[in-house]
Amino acid sequence: MTTTSMARSYAQLAAVVFAIVGIGGFITGDAGTVVNGQASGNFDGVALHFTYLRDVIDLAIAAALGYAGFAAPEAVTVRIVLGAGSFLLLLATLGFIVGDTASGSRSVLTLHFPIAINIFDLVAGTLAVLCGLGGTAQPSPANA
Numbered sequence: 080m081t082t083t084s085m086a087r088s089y090a091q092l093a094a095v096v097f098a099i100v101g102i103g104g105f106i107t108g109d110a111g112t113v114v115n116g117q118a119s120g121n122f123d124g125v126a127l128h129f130t131y132l133r134d135v136i137d138l139a140i141a142a143a144l145g146y147a148g149f150a151a152p153e154a155v156t157v158r159i160v161l162g163a164g165s166f167l168l169l170l171a172t173l174g175f176i177v178g179d180t181a182s183g184s185r186s187v188l189t190l191h192f193p194i195a196i197n198i199f200d201l202v203a204g205t206l207a208v209l210c211g212l213g214g215t216a217q218p219s220p221a222n223a
Contacts, residue, residue: 086160089210090148093163093203094141100199101137104129133190140166157211164207171200 107129140163147159174192 085210085213086157090144094145094148097137097141101134104134160207161211164204167200167204171197
């Protein structure tokens with residue numbers, strides 16, 4: 080019986096999610112452009128304030144998780160998922176400290192941190208760390 084680890088399952092799902100977010104960010108534009116007092120890079124009224132750097136970061140995370148989820152050995156998968164989770168939790172923490180305004184006037188290295196993105200990073204990072212620490216779903220050998 081073949082089983083898939085929690086880390087690999089997370090990597091497969093998150094790779095698709097981060098690819099969609101990264102590509103969607105390029106489509107919505109850059110938060111560095113302010114129109115009528117509002118930063119661009121939003122989706123249907125939700126303040127996302129995507130920037131091209133954030134889009135590249137999301138696509139890099141998608142690529143790393145895609146490799147982890149579909150091609151990497153199990154030990155490498157766990158390390159990549161834990162690393163991505165730690166990075167996302169760092170981004171979320173920085174985002175809650177820095178925050179952002181409707182005009183997109185606060186940023187760090189051109190990254191904007193509206194509440195929706197902070198929550199996304201917090202949830203995705205927490206799930207990654209938990210799945211990475213969850214171990215494998217393979218049964219342990221019986222003691223003789």
